Amino acid sequence: MKRYSPSATETWMTCPLKRHLHAQGWQRRRLGKREMGGILGTAFAAGVTTWKSSQLVGIPTDPYICANVAWGSAKSQMAEMEQIGATVGEYDRAQYEAIARRASDGVRRIMTQDPLPPDWTILDVERILPEWGNCRIDLGAETPLGVVVVDWKCKLSLDQKWLPKEMDRYRLSEQRFHYSAAYEDFLHRSVYAFYIVLVVLEPFKVHVLPFVNDPETLAMWMQARRRTWADMEAEENGERQVGIAAKHWDEFGPCEFQGACFESHLDPHLMQHAYTVRKSG
Ligand code: SF4
Numbered sequence: 001m002k003r004y005s006p007s008a009t010e011t012w013m014t015c016p017l018k019r020h021l022h023a024q025g026w027q028r029r030r031l032g033k034r035e036m037g038g039i040l041g042t043a044f045a046a047g048v049t050t051w052k053s054s055q056l057v058g059i060p061t062d063p064y065i066c067a068n069v070a071w072g073s074a075k076s077q078m079a080e081m082e083q084i085g086a087t088v089g090e091y092d093r094a095q096y097e098a099i100a101r102r103a104s105d106g107v108r109r110i111m112t113q114d115p116l117p118p119d120w121t122i123l124d125v126e127r128i129l130p131e132w133g134n135c136r137i138d139l140g141a142e143t144p145l146g147v148v149v150v151d152w153k154c155k156l157s158l159d160q161k162w163l164p165k166e167m168d169r170y171r172l173s174e175q176r177f178h179y180s181a182a183y184e185d186f187l188h189r190s191v192y193a194f195y196i197v198l199v200v201l202e203p204f205k206v207h208v209l210p211f212v213n214d215p216e217t218l219a220m221w222m223q224a225r226r227r228t229w230a231d232m233e234a235e236e237n238g239e240r241q242v243g244i245a246a247k248h249w250d251e252f253g254p255c256e257f258q259g260a261c262f263e264s265h266l267d268p269h270l271m272q273h274a275y276t277v278r279k280s281g
Helices: 006-014 016-023 033-056 063-083 090-097 099-110 160-171 174-187 215-236 258-262
Strands: 026-028 121-129 135-143 146-155 191-200 205-212 275-277
Touching: 006 016, 006 174, 006 215, 033 063, 033 090, 033 099, 033 121, 033 135, 033 146, 063 099, 090 099, 121 174, 135 174, 146 174, 160 174, 160 191, 160 205, 174 191, 174 215
Parallel strands: 146 191
Antiparallel strands: 026 275, 121 135, 135 146, 191 205
């Protein structure tokens, strides 16, 4: 059975056509909050991974190097965006230009207050599991209660009143079930809990959110996903047509491909005006 990553699965379940466009690398030419948040999150994760990888192998960690990795990651992502002709609106320019500094400052600060308890032993950092859609486990650890999976999230800001809603999103997220099941399969041990470490940069705050796994729920999820992934694979092999959603917006607003689908009718030449293609796919 072919398995797909949590983001591919989630997108496919939202709209198979959207997943198809993402897989081809299409994205909006004008970068918005969502894209800038993606660059920030990836850069922050790169710095944290350097920090935790050093700890895993017992090398002293240098905050300057880890912060620099985050800075470099943001800059190289931005260079790629510029290379493919992505643009930033005047309104967003200051925020765009601050991404590298914010990511590196965030890494420096989190390193002064490690949210992971000292009695945890790191088992893996950035473990890629090819059998599970190339999903990437940020960190796996042995704790007094059992094995846990940790996923780092980074946001520029978060009003305290939205924290419960944010927690709810992670509690039943595709990532939680997928990473827990994948790491169980990899270690041949059960995964006690999935942790989100949510780092909010301005003002700086760290939320450690534990979600204890229920084996029955994981089994139910796995059974459902076998069906989903079989359908995705059939579509990939051309055995079924690419479907489209019945709803063209989500909780974050309109789908970014509304113009591609309903104005350009998926004609790549017409799409070039508002969309561009990432080389990294
Ligand atoms: S606009 Fe609608 S049909 Fe097109 S990708 Fe988005 S959700 Fe799918």
